[in-house]
Amino acid sequence: MEHAIHPEPTTFLRKHVFSVDHKVIGRQYLILGMVWALLGGLMAYVVRSQIAWPAQKVVGASLFIDGAAGPGIVLPETFNALITMHGTVMVFFVAMPILLGAFGNFLVPLMIGARDMAFPRLNMASFWVITTASLVMLVSMFLPGGPAASGWTGYPPLSARESYTGVGLGQAFWILALALEFTSFLMGGVNLLTTAITMRAPGMTMMRLPLMVWMQMTAAVLFMLSVGPTIAGAILLLLDRTAGTSFFVPAADGSGGDPLLWQHLFWFFGHPEVYVILLPGIGVLTEVLPTFSRKPIFSYKTILWSTMVAGVLSFLVWAHHMFVSGMSPLMVMPFSITTILISVPFTLVIFALIGTMIGGSIKLTTPMLFAVGTIACFIVGGVTGMFLGSAAVDTYMHDTYFVVAHFHYTLFPTVILGGLTGFYFWFPKMFGKTLNRPLGHIHFWITVISFNVLFIALFRVGLAGHVRRIWAAVTYDYLKPFQGLNVVATWAAIAMLIGQIPFIANLIWTAFKGEAAPSNPWKSNSLEWQTASPPPHENFHEIPTVHRGAYEYSVPGSEQDWIAQDSEPSSTSAG
Amino acid sequence: MFNWFPPEVSTFGQDIDSVFWLIFWLGLAGFLIAEGIILFALIYYRRGKGKKAAYIDGNSWKQASWILIPGAIVLCLDLAVDFAGGHAYHEVKGELPASDVKVRVEGEQFAWNITYPGPDGLFDTADDKLMLNQLHVPIHHPVHVYLRSKDVIHSFFVPTLRVKQDALPGREIALWFEADVAGQYEIACAELCGPNHYTMRGFLNVHTADEYAAWVGETWGDN
Numbered sequence: 001m002e003h004a005i006h007p008e009p010t011t012f013l014r015k016h017v018f019s020v021d022h023k024v025i026g027r028q029y030l031i032l033g034m035v036w037a038l039l040g041g042l043m044a045y046v047v048r049s050q051i052a053w054p055a056q057k058v059v060g061a062s063l064f065i066d067g068a069a070g071p072g073i074v075l076p077e078t079f080n081a082l083i084t085m086h087g088t089v090m091v092f093f094v095a096m097p098i099l100l101g102a103f104g105n106f107l108v109p110l111m112i113g114a115r116d117m118a119f120p121r122l123n124m125a126s127f128w129v130i131t132t133a134s135l136v137m138l139v140s141m142f143l144p145g146g147p148a149a150s151g152w153t154g155y156p157p158l159s160a161r162e163s164y165t166g167v168g169l170g171q172a173f174w175i176l177a178l179a180l181e182f183t184s185f186l187m188g189g190v191n192l193l194t195t196a197i198t199m200r201a202p203g204m205t206m207m208r209l210p211l212m213v214w215m216q217m218t219a220a221v222l223f224m225l226s227v228g229p230t231i232a233g234a235i236l237l238l239l240d241r242t243a244g245t246s247f248f249v250p251a252a253d254g255s256g257g258d259p260l261l262w263q264h265l266f267w268f269f270g271h272p273e274v275y276v277i278l279l280p281g282i283g284v285l286t287e288v289l290p291t292f293s294r295k296p297i298f299s300y301k302t303i304l305w306s307t308m309v310a311g312v313l314s315f316l317v318w319a320h321h322m323f324v325s326g327m328s329p330l331m332v333m334p335f336s337i338t339t340i341l342i343s344v345p346f347t348l349v350i351f352a353l354i355g356t357m358i359g360g361s362i363k364l365t366t367p368m369l370f371a372v373g374t375i376a377c378f379i380v381g382g383v384t385g386m387f388l389g390s391a392a393v394d395t396y397m398h399d400t401y402f403v404v405a406h407f408h409y410t411l412f413p414t415v416i417l418g419g420l421t422g423f424y425f426w427f428p429k430m431f432g433k434t435l436n437r438p439l440g441h442i443h444f445w446i447t448v449i450s451f452n453v454l455f456i457a458l459f460r461v462g463l464a465g466h467v468r469r470i471w472a473a474v475t476y477d478y479l480k481p482f483q484g485l486n487v488v489a490t491w492a493a494i495a496m497l498i499g500q501i502p503f504i505a506n507l508i509w510t511a512f513k514g515e516a517a518p519s520n521p522w523k524s525n526s527l528e529w530q531t532a533s534p535p536p537h538e539n540f541h542e543i544p545t546v547h548r549g550a551y552e553y554s555v556p557g558s559e560q561d562w563i564a565q566d567s568e569p570s571s572t573s574a575g
Numbered sequence: 576m577f578n579w580f581p582p583e584v585s586t587f588g589q590d591i592d593s594v595f596w597l598i599f600w601l602g603l604a605g606f607l608i609a610e611g612i613i614l615f616a617l618i619y620y621r622r623g624k625g626k627k628a629a630y631i632d633g634n635s636w637k638q639a640s641w642i643l644i645p646g647a648i649v650l651c652l653d654l655a656v657d658f659a660g661g662h663a664y665h666e667v668k669g670e671l672p673a674s675d676v677k678v679r680v681e682g683e684q685f686a687w688n689i690t691y692p693g694p695d696g697l698f699d700t701a702d703d704k705l706m707l708n709q710l711h712v713p714i715h716h717p718v719h720v721y722l723r724s725k726d727v728i729h730s731f732f733v734p735t736l737r738v739k740q741d742a743l744p745g746r747e748i749a750l751w752f753e754a755d756v757a758g759q760y761e762i763a764c765a766e767l768c769g770p771n772h773y774t775m776r777g778f779l780n781v782h783t784a785d786e787y788a789a790w791v792g793e794t795w796g797d798n
Contacts, residue, residue, distance in 0.1 A: 076772070080769075080772070149770070155727075155728055157726065157744060158768065164726060164727050165770065250744050250746075251745070259728055259743055259744065260743065293628060294628040296631065298632070298633035298638075299633030299639050299642060300632070300634070301634065302642060302643075324739050324741055325741045326746065332664065333657075336657065336660060336661070337657050340656055340657055341650075344649055344650050344653065347642075348645075348646045351646070354612055354613055355642060357613070358612070358620065359628060359631055360628045361628040362617060362622055363622045364617070364621070375613065376610060376613055383605060386598050386656060387599075390657075390659075390664075391660060391661075392591050392662075392663035393598065393660065395591065395739050395740075396739065398730075398765065399739070460579070463579040464581060464734075465580070465732075465734030467732060469772065470773035472773055475773050476763060476776060478735075478760075551632070554629065554630050
């Protein structure tokens with residue numbers, strides 16, 4: 001396929017704004033996700049400040065929060081809105097745009113040796129749909145009655161009737177924004193799968209694909225198979241909310257709808273969604289660890305099949321979010337067993353990732369530091385999941401800060417640390433500049449240390465029975481002794497936000513002073529590194545022919561310790 | 576050992592805590608091993624002059640055993656955790672033991688309505704007594720709680736009992752506990768239920784037999 005699939009645009013708007021080029025769209029997703037990450041982080045700061053110093057003025061928040069109690073003072077309804085928005089934003093507008101939207105779009109065509117995605121216009125449409133979703137979500141925060149305030153899980157009846165929260169149109173806008181977001185990623189998923197299956201360069205067999213491509217494909221399949229029931233649920237919730245139906249709201253005599261139905265519809269999607277986010281994060285590691293260990297990925301096929309098994313299992317575990325929901329106790333044990341069983345494929349994946357480093361020649365570049373940090377922190381998330389998967393322990397732990405700390409230990413490493421790993425690794429390719437190394441290292445250490453202090457403190461208060469989503473823990477006598485740890489956690493959150501200053505400084509410094517990046521700064525094998533940084537229009541001057549897998553590092557008898565996927569095999573060693 | 580939980584005052588609390596500690600020690604061992612190997616790799620296999628990486632792709636069974644064996648160990652530990660947890664869960668949420676002490680707890684934004692059936696042992700009769708946020712129970716005696724909600728989902732959480740159960744509108748959920756230490760303990764709402772969710776605080780009063788009899792007499796008179 002040597003003909004141009006779309007001509008090079010000439011106007012600024014076509015080139016940088018309404019572009020159909022997967023590289024531009026990938027960068028747009030990245031910027032969208034990073035802007036939301038900053039907003040989501042600031043929301044967490046306000047939430048943490050309120051928890052540590054209840055009803056006191058939150059420094060710097062006066063401009064945005066001006067309720068009945070005065071500027072900067074967070075009322076309980078504002079608090080509930082902020083935790084709802086923080087969760088929604090971080091999962092749907094940060095994790096997915098960065099890990100799937102940015103990395104999937106930018107990397108997959110380059111890694112498989114294609115000129116663009118299979119459906120470039122659909123690709124552009126998917127970005128503008130999530131941009132619309134973002135605007136709807138933003139507008140929802142400024143409507144009378146405030147934004148949605150029933151948690152990111154939106155459990156009815158709380159979310160289904162205005163009288164329970166005082167939130168007006170905000171909740172309906174929240175549902176609408178999510179529906180649009182789902183639509184965007186359905187479009188993106190179809191596009192990504194079609195691209196990866198039909199547009200691979202000659203010689204790029206499925207088993208030669210970099211694992212990142214596989215992780216993106218598995219994530220897309222999981223998302224598309226799971227999201228349907230939730231979209232249906234969202235429509236029913238919207239009807240309950242706006243048309244007065246009662247799908248999820250029982251009448252006083254027990255007739256009518258059932259709130260548990262929503263929980264099933266939500267978590268049937270909600271759990272696979274965790275893996276939709278997690279797998280691309282693992283995909284980043286499968287590219288970064290071999291590159292900086294100069295070693296092949298350990299057991300390509302084990303990682304591939306394990307993630308697929310975990311993906312299948314993820315459809316059979318959703319009710320572990322509902323152990324104390326009132327669901328039949330008979331259903332609990334099967335879900336407890338499948339949940340705990342998921343630790344097996346992930347043990348294989350984690351040990352394969354660690355095994356990649358064993359016997360290597362490890363260089364702790366900024367992306368490698370973040371990669372190791374990702375695994376080291378994610379292990380804590382995995383181990384603590386065992387407590388919650390055990391239904392007996394969960395009857396105590398459910399809805400405490402232990403749960404909050406657990407899922408932050410799974411999602412923060414994959415989304416933020418994994419996302420930053422990918423960002424530092426592919427930045428030279430995406431933007432053609434070399435980032436500053438000391439600033440990258442400072443960014444890493446502050447982020448990782450503050451993250452651990454913050455959530456170890458929350459594990460501890462969770463064990464003490466600190467329930468989540470409460471405006472002031474000091475209401476309860478049994479939590480008063482733990483207020484000090486709440487303050488520690490809040491200072492750690494503040495440190496984490498301050499720790500992003502070196503990152504932003506790095507971006508500004510690089511924009512002005514960064515050296516031009518070579519095409520393959522890390523001496524990596526996969527195809528995206530075998531073209532210019534940033535890649536030219538339509539990616540490759542000539543579509544490469546692939547001769548081997550992506551992980552041929554330190555091959556015995558070879559002069560250099562890497563062999564590009566498209567380099568011609570020499571007559572002596574047919575790879 | 577560490578004392579990380581609130582005091583434990585129910586007959587099954589110990590069993591739940593012991594499942595926690597089982598997972599804790601297994602998890603801690605796994606955590607230390609995995610993190611230890613990472614640290615070892617970073618130090619021992621750091622890049623240096625003359626050092627060359629080994630070509631190990633992990634595709635042979637022999638090499639893959641490096642990860643398959645940990646996987647098999649984790650599978651066995653999983654089963655152990657499942658069995659231990661299953662037993663404790665059955666104890667807490669399985670069949671209710673017979674009891675004549677019954678209360679109805681109904682969540683409502685933002686209070687616990689606690690109804691006592693009175694001497695006739697039947698709800699919705701004239702001798703019912705309703706108290707806000709005050710749950711009175713005898714020590715060493717199983718108690719049945721019939722959990723309901725008037726509006727949204729609440730969650731009845733007594734940390735010292737290790738009991739938590741969501742209260743749903745439209746249905747009644749039965750649960751039980753038997754307290755074995757007298758005293759007053761806090762009841763929390765664990766499920767976000769609206770703006771003043773954090774104020775939904777109640778009290779569990781575990782009375783000794785004499786105290787309880789006195790409380791019953793005081794509440795219903797000596798008839």
